Amino acid sequence: MLTTQYVSGAPNWIDLGSPDVEASASFYRGVFGWDFQSGGPEAGGYGFFQKNGQTVAALGPLTEEGSDSSWIVYFHTPDADATAKAVEQAGGTVRAAPFDVFEHGRMAQFTDPAGARFAVWQSYSMKGLDLVTEPGSLGWVELYVPAPDAVRPFYTSVFGWRIEDKPFGDGNHYTMVSPAEGKGDDASMAGIVPLQGGTPHWLPYFEVADCDAAVSKAQELGGAVTMPAVDAEGVGRFAALTDPYGARFAVITSVAG
Numbered sequence: 001m002l003t004t005q006y007v008s009g010a011p012n013w014i015d016l017g018s019p020d021v022e023a024s025a026s027f028y029r030g031v032f033g034w035d036f037q038s039g040g041p042e043a044g045g046y047g048f049f050q051k052n053g054q055t056v057a058a059l060g061p062l063t064e065e066g067s068d069s070s071w072i073v074y075f076h077t078p079d080a081d082a083t084a085k086a087v088e089q090a091g092g093t094v095r096a097a098p099f100d101v102f103e104h105g106r107m108a109q110f111t112d113p114a115g116a117r118f119a120v121w122q123s124y125s126m127k128g129l130d131l132v133t134e135p136g137s138l139g140w141v142e143l144y145v146p147a148p149d150a151v152r153p154f155y156t157s158v159f160g161w162r163i164e165d166k167p168f169g170d171g172n173h174y175t176m177v178s179p180a181e182g183k184g185d186d187a188s189m190a191g192i193v194p195l196q197g198g199t200p201h202w203l204p205y206f207e208v209a210d211c212d213a214a215v216s217k218a219q220e221l222g223g224a225v226t227m228p229a230v231d232a233e234g235v236g237r238f239a240a241l242t243d244p245y246g247a248r249f250a251v252i253t254s255v256a257g
Contacts, residue, residue, distance in 0.1 A: 002132040002139065002189050006076040009159035009179040010189050011141050012128030013074035013121045014204055015058035017067065018245055021045055024059055024069075027243055030221045031214055031251075032056075032136045032206060054130035056137040064095075069245035072109070072119050073141050073202045075159060080106045080122040083158060090157040098122075113154050114145040116200040139207035139252055144195040148175055151192070163192065203240070204249050211237040211253040218243070218251075 006012040018024035025036035028049060036059060038047040046060035062069065077083045080098040087094060087110045095117065096109035104126040109119040121128060131137040145151050152163050160180035168174035177190035208214040211229050218241050219225065226248070227240035238252035 001186060004127070004129065004132055006123070006128050007179050007181040008076055008078055009161055009181075010076050011073055011132075011138065012076040012123070013058070013119075014071060014129070014138055015046075015060060015074075016069070016071050016247055017060060017062045017064075018069050018247070019062055020245070021047075021059055021061055024243065024245065024247075025049075027218075027221050027223065028057075028059075031218050031223070032208070034136065051131060051134075051136040054137075056129060056131050069243070069247040070117070070201070071204050071247055071249055072117060073204060074107070074119040074121040074128075076128065077120040077122050077159075080108045080120050083120050084108050084110070086158045090154045092154060092158070100124075112145075112151055112200075114147070114151050114200045116143055116145060116151075116202055118202055133207055133254075135207050135209045137207055138204055139254060140190070140205040142191045142193050142203045142205070142250075143177075143200075144193050144198075144203060145200045146195050148192040148194055201248060205238065205252045206249060208251045208253055211239055211251055214251040215239045215241065 034049040049057040091113045093111040098108040106122040162178045165173040175192040178187040222244035229239040236254035
């Protein structure tokens with residue numbers, strides 16, 4: 001499970017690039033009850049989504065010409081420059097070379113060999129998200145690619161992840177990801193899923209108290225359902241959505257455990 005005790009290779013930040021920051025802030029405020037706190041003029045429109053004063057995500061304007069609105073998942077690294085070299089050596093692409101973000105940390109953005117975008121965050125004064133796995137915060141992430149087995153060597157080379165197939169449902173399996181420092185099933189923090197259509201991507205799951213109510217609210221505010229709510233034994237009830245600008249995300253009401 002995700003925690004805020006960030007270890008190397010674990011998700012520690014997430015942000016949304018939007019063509020309309022104000023409208024996106026309003027949408028997610030309605031769905032999750034988030035407040036948006038601007039980073040000020042020097043941040044170029046970038047700011048922070050907060051739940052009860054704790055940062056749960058971030059939002060900023062699209063900065064790449066021709067890019068689509070999307071959520072980007074960041075993974076903790078102790079050395080962004082070393083990670084950038086590892087990405088290139090493993091066959092990935094550096095989309096944004098490592099750079100410092102004021103005194104907060106150092107970041108870089110990449111594309112894996114399958115075409116899915118992700119980023120890394122090397123913390124200085126800001127370690128990462130303040131809250132995870134609670135309602136209104138990030139609870140899980142999944143990678144959707146056409147050939148999951150083909151990307152395993154890339155991510156194990158870059159982050160040292162442990163990637164294992166676990167039994168799931170009737171004769172099926174689910175590909176589970178854990179950071180190198182994690183031990184046991186409780187350390188799992190991501191999944192890898194075969195892509196059935198569309199472009200490869202990382203999908204964030206946000207925890208909610210009521211999955212169906214969150215889906216209904218998202219639709220009311222202009223979002224769309226890409227996968228209706230379903231139950232998974234031992235996991236919870238979840239659904240996949242897009243916001244009004246096409247950014248993919250999911251909501252989940254996890255079983256108590």
